Every structure is written in C-alpha cells, then in structure tokens.
Amino acid sequence: MKRRLVKHGEATMMISLPAKWLKKFNLNKGDELEVEEDESSLNIKLSGKEIKKEIALNLSTLEESSIRTLISNSYRLGYDKILISFENEDMFKIIKEVVENSLIGFEIIKKDKKSCQIESITEPSQDQFDNILSKIFMNIEELFNIIEDPKKMEEEDFKEIDKKIQQYSNFCRRVIIKRASKTSIIEFSFHSNIIHATREMNHLIRYLEKNKIRLDKSELDFAKDAHNFYKSLQKSYQSKDIKLLEQLHKSEKELIYTKGYKYLEKSKNQVVIYSLMTIIKHFYLSTSPLMGFLISEK
Numbered sequence: 227m228k229r230r231l232v233k234h235g236e237a238t239m240m241i242s243l244p245a246k247w248l249k250k251f252n253l254n255k256g257d258e259l260e261v262e263e264d265e266s267s268l269n270i271k272l273s274g275k276e277i278k279k280e281i282a283l284n285l286s287t288l289e290e291s292s293i294r295t296l297i298s299n300s301y302r303l304g305y306d307k308i309l310i311s312f313e314n315e316d317m318f319k320i321i322k323e324v325v326e327n328s329l330i331g332f333e334i335i336k337k338d339k340k341s342c343q344i345e346s347i348t349e350p351s352q353d354q355f356d357n358i359l360s361k362i363f364m365n366i367e368e369l370f371n372i373i374e375d376p377k378k379m380e381e382e383d384f385k386e387i388d389k390k391i392q393q394y395s396n397f398c399r400r401v402i403i404k405r406a407s408k409t410s411i412i413e414f415s416f417h418s419n420i421i422h423a424t425r426e427m428n429h430l431i432r433y434l435e436k437n438k439i440r441l442d443k444s445e446l447d448f449a450k451d452a453h454n455f456y457k458s459l460q461k462s463y464q465s466k467d468i469k470l471l472e473q474l475h476k477s478e479k480e481l482i483y484t485k486g487y488k489y490l491e492k493s494k495n496q497v498v499i500y501s502l503m504t505i506i507k508h509f510y511l512s513t514s515p516l517m518g519f520l521i522s523e524k
Contacts, residue, residue, distance in 0.1 A: 280307035283310045285313070285317055293317065293321060307343065307344070372384050420509070439495060
C-alpha cells in the first residue's frame, strides 16, 4: 500500500490513512494515534482504545498435545477471546486442564453442550514481563536442584514447577507477539529453546523418579556441568554480556562432543547422559537468538 506525501505548512508532510482501517476501528477527526519511529519505519497504533482479538477453533481430536498446542498458540498469538467447538465432554475436560495449567489470567466464561468461550479476565500487565521471566529462571534453577539432589526429588513437587514454567513462558511469548517489535522473532525463538530444555528436564526427573535412580558421580558431575552452562546463559541475558555467550559456544562443544560422548560410552545409564546432553543442546540453541537480541540492544 503506497501513499504520496502532501505538503502541509512550511515543514510538515502528511499522508492519508486507509478508509477501511479507519472504519474498522471507528476512528474520527480528533482521535489520537500513537506514532513510533523504528529506523526507516513509522508504526501507527491506536491510542487509548483496547481492541480485543478473537479466534474460533474447531477441535476434532482427543489427542491432548494437539488440543494444548492449538489453544496455547492462540494465547501466545495475542488473542483475547478463544471460541472453541468440540465433540464431547472428554474434549472439554482437556480444554479445561489446558486453560487452568497453561494460560495465565484466562478462564472459561461460557459453555454449552459442544462449545465454550475462553477469555482474558485477570491477565497480568505487559509491564510484568521482566518479573515473569525472572520467575522462569528461578524455577529452572529448582529443576536443576531436583535433578542433582535426591532429597529435593522427594520434597519438591516438580510437576507444579513445570506447570509454572509453562504458564510463565506462554505469557512471555504472548507479550513478545503483542509488542510486535523488530526483535520479536528472535526473542520468541530464545524463549522456545529455553522451554524445550525445561521439557527435557521434566522428562528426566520423571524417569529418575519412576526407576528410583540416583545419579552416580560422573552423572552428577555432568548434571552440574549442565547447570553451570545454564547459569552462564542466564547471566549473559541479565547482564547483556555477549562475551559470555561467545564462551558458551566453546563450552557446548566440549560438553557435548568430548565429555558427553565419553560418558555415553562408559555410563551404565545412557538415558541420563543422553537427556543431559539434550538439555545442554537446547540451552545452547537459545544462545543464537539471544546474541541477535543483545546486538539489537546496543
């Protein structure tokens, strides 16, 4: 869509706004708009008018992961109202669990036999982004403590910790999409890789608990290596230190391709070593988008 500049006064230029866009948001003469400068672009946004986005989903499977992914992604994409059609009560039970476990501030406000409406009710402000992200880092630290300390595994409810991480991460990714900045894609990628690592941590803890396994010395040493790798990643984010990220590139190669392979050859429990290698790999993959984000901040 192209617009020609029209001179207005001695030093001002004007462009017309699309009539369809004005009509959609009921804008009239005298209404205020936000104009933000972004290098060679100007972003024009509504000022003081809250526009609620909504989407309709039609579920056709009982697969929990499919239902969870559909709803979670609608939430992350910034929709404020989600209308869902489903086939039976078993599907609704899954919907209810997803809303309760994955979406901060959203609730089911209407339901009939084969449909329901989910809407934002008590959603945190976008200004809480940094605080919520800090909670993600804190809970990841707790998962590492559980892996390394058998007593923690007995005392801590790691499922509840994992649930919180999922909720917080979904909220952060929702805010990133809503902000719609030039770094949104790489920020989203950073968070996604962090969460892939925590999912692997959760699977490892479940495996250790189910099979009554306690880490031997080499496995514990490797778990601490993974923990230290994560701490460096967290520190680089918080201090905006690109040099720390550069060091992690070297650390990853040593941990995966030297130590990891060596432990795999000698370990009696290769599942543990493989899981720890996967955790390190996901945290490592988050360094690339993080580096891009930190460069853009300079």
